[in-house]
Amino acid sequence: PVMVPMWMFPVALACGNTFVLKPSERDPSPSLLIADLLRQAGLPDGVFNVVQGDKEAVDALLAHPDVQALSFVGSTPIAEYIYTEGTRHGKRVQALGGAKNHLVVMPDADLDQAVDALIGAAYGSAGERCMAISVAVAVGDVADKLVPRLAERARALKIRNGMESDAEMGPLVTGAHKAKVEGYIA
Structure with a gap:
């Protein structure tokens, strides 16, 4: 729940972007710890954000006009869904699924x-x-x-x-x- 986001958010933040993390609803707590550590380190509010939820939260991010790019790591069916819906909404999408x-x-x-x-x-x-x-x-x-x-x-x-x-x-x-x-x- 921490390793994969740590591959993604440092690069996004270093490039001047804000970052929205939607963690698995099965293990949401580590994402809140990351957010708290970044806040303690002085990162301004609104730069690193955590959104909790299930498919409704995902669909909202996929369709939101201010979200320009998406990155996902997980199961193949969900990766396919993220890719299909994200690109349908004109977003750049990286969807990594079914690692073997x-x-x-x-x-x-x-x-x-x-x-x-x-x-x-x-x-x-x-x-x-x-x-x-x-x-x-x-x-x-x-x-x-x-x-x-x-x-x-x-x-x-x-x-x-x-x-x-x-x-x-x-x-x-x-x-x-x-x-x-x-x-x-x-």
């Missing part, structure tokens, strides 16, 4: 580093982020060494309340996401 990230582990890889990278990319943010690794390719016989180490590390993950300092993976964002993950396991 791959990691290739070569036979001469540092396996400790590969396991750390895979665990972080697969389980960081409970795997619910656009940079999560969905496919890992082990080249040659490196899988024979990699998979047991990866399984051991995954079993040892500290899964708890995300606010606990030693948590390595917090809860999934919704019951629907939990059911989806359980479907992968079953």
